[in-house]
Amino acid sequence: MITLKEALQLSSEEIRDLRNDLKTKINESNIGAYVEQLTNSDISTSGEGIPIAIKDNINVKNWEITCSSNILKGYVSPYNATVINNLEKAGLSAFGRTNMDEFAMGSSTESSCYGKTLNPIDNSKVPGGSSGGSAAAVAGGIAIAALGTDTGGSIRQPAAYCGCVGMKPTYGRVSRYGITAYSSSLDQCGPITQNVEDAAILYDIISGNDPMDSTSANVEYTKVSQNLNSDRKMTIAVIENFIEQASDEVKKGFNKAVVALKEAGHTIVYKNMVDTSKILSSYYIVATAEASANLSRFDGVRYGNRKGDAGLKDMYTQTKSQGFGEEVQKRIMLGSFVLSSGYYDAYYIKAQKVRHLIKDEYEEIFKEADLILSPVSPTTAVEFGSFKTSLDMYLSDIYTISVNLAGLPAISLPVQKDNSGMPVGVQLIGKAYDEQTVFDGALSLEKSVNYKK
């Protein structure tokens, strides 16, 4: 597949041919990366630009947006998210809706109301989640690049499971206007691409201050893709107590990355951080609390397909219990519980304290290091049905969620294959607003590991 960098050099006729070619490839593909592939409808397109696949929680004017949930089936966006306007300004267009876990709550794309997306490398394995459709489309050669969202790893983990590059920007760097909120203090939109340079290009295109998003950062901004420099020598920290929990195959991949970084001239330092079990508890309290508030708008009155006609209570009950899947219902209930009076201090406030502690620990490490290297997930992509309980699934997020709790930028990239041929990804985490260092380090690592698809 042509890269985004190459596509930016094409004439309008060549782009038209590329779009037609892509449409044929999508229709012939059997991995179910796109919602349209799973529903037998036509690939949605907006404009005539370079085609970029869009996760089903990002508003594109006049497109159906469902967040892969039955509750929103048939809902059509009245406006574009800012990221879509930014794509269009740069000569790119939204092209095809990618599958996801319902309301971005999951790590395998198994909770979509449309059904599964298959990992293109091994169809018996999950593509990861929640942006599993976006990662599978890029890895499967049916998208040049895609947009995903990352609340607790939803860009980086599917990118790692499928062997592509996924980047979560600093909280506030990319506008959330027009992106369906799951957990407003954690969500960020970012690129999923075939390589690090394309990720930098797409990040540059979508990022920047937006007055339509009150959480958008108004800080000085320089484009990263024009200043990429893989020759910078950096100090990179490794969190020792994190790695112990990874599978042997992930450890091997991680060690390869450490050796490659040393060979590229970087200095490695070893650190420890707060226990991952505390990070997990903090994330699943903060995220579900915010989700319970954000998803209250899908009540059959303001949004959502209305069900039940025996009074208000029946209408709310029927609308939500028929519209939302099991995992979403569970999280709304958990979130409502931790915010309820009597439990608020014991759970929600405590989780916020742990969140601050995590932030402080990152700041301490960044006094000495430019970047932190960590695995993306404790295992490579698992077989469908492997997550028997919600907790099994939550445990696949132990390395990614602290980055969202601290609001930091991070990029995941593949470094080698495990003994069954599945990609092993690692992530580089940076200081807030220091995306340049994140991309420079990632480019250096990409060159030195020389991963072959």
Ligand SMILES: NC(=O)C[C@H](N)C(=O)O
């Ligand atoms: N949305 C995400 O970033 C995925 C994360 N596994 C979650 O379910 O919250």
